[in-house]
Amino acid sequence: MAFLTEPEPSRGVFEAVAPGVSRMVAANPGLMTYHGTNTYLIKTDGGRFILDPGPAQDRQHLDVIARLEDVAGIIVSHHHADHFGAVEALRAVTGLPVYAFERFADDAFLPDILLRDGDRVGGLEVLHTPGHASDHLCLARNDGLLFSGDHVMGWNSSIVPLPDGDMGDYCRNLTRLLERDDRLYLPGHGPAIIDPQPHVRRLLDHRLKREAEILSAIASQPQAPADLSRRLYDKADPHLARAALRNVEAHLKKLEGEGRARREGDIWRAL
Structure with a gap:
């Protein structure tokens, strides 16, 4: 199936990708991560939130996030190290609360705020979408914008690694997203997905x-x-x-x- 591409991104700077949303791409490019992990700075009714601070190894990326002001908290889409690795260091430096799924799959880490399907964070609806990972979350804004994490990406299809991943869950949650009317996906890696439903249908097929x-x-x-x-x-x-x-x-x-x-x-x- 056809996938999306984008130019090599800038590093160490947040750039606007949608109204109220900026993105900074971590310097962890690879066969599984494309140009790197997308970290989002999201303006909400409850303040600004960081989604997925990225890997622990990218110190420049972490330092830029740590210097941000007026941030209300850190949200983690799932426990994989390319999204979650910098969280402990960032929490230690900033004191910001960490939001993650209630059954977070990294037993060595305790989030501050446990999220369930249907919860809201600053007006963002929490969707528990296991498949790629058992604790995977998507976040939906009322205007049709969805942060799709690694569940749906435009640059490639997701892997479903056992034992934590589950192909049945993955397919069921693709179907769940098909039943929604979101108009723009901002994924965990790669470019935004415009008119995402046909892409999700192709992934499921x-x-x-x-x-x-x-x-x-x-x-x-x-x-x-x-x-x-x-x-x-x-x-x-x-x-x-x-x-x-x-x-x-x-x-x-x-x-x-x-x-x-x-x-x-x-x-x-x-x-």
Whole structure:
């Protein structure tokens, strides 16, 4: 499927991307992060909030955030280090409260404010959207703007890594977003997604097509996830190959939960 691109972003500066929203991109580019993690500064009725301070290693990024004034709190979309890594240091420096899902998946960290699906933070509606991560949150503004985190990105599709990720949840929450009427997504990596519903539909259709291919493959010949991944994805780069394997494993786990596949050792067969 077609994906979006954008030029190499500036570093160390927040730039406006929507009314009341500025973005600064962390210096952690990579095959899984595109140009880097998007950190958002969001103006709300309850003050300004930082969404996803980014990785711990980018000191310039952290220093710029720490110098901001009139910030009400830090919101974490999910526990993955490229979004959450700088949070402890930032909280220590600023004393700002940290908002995260009530069952935050990093047991070593205790958020200050625990969020549930349907809660509001400064007028932003909290949507619990597990799939990519069990504690993943999207945030919706009343004017049709949605902060989609890593659940929906424009530059690539998301990986669904076991055991914390769940392909069934991921597909269900794509469907949930399709039922909404948001007009602009600001994701965790990469550019904004304008008119997002067709893109979300393509993502869901792609997942269902891949699932059908996996089920057909193990129906014709029971096989291991690594063999399926090589056959269906054929990724030469080792990082991309590992990501493909994770998605195959997540699809198989979904099929098992639905009673359509069974695991025998490392071999999977269709039912």
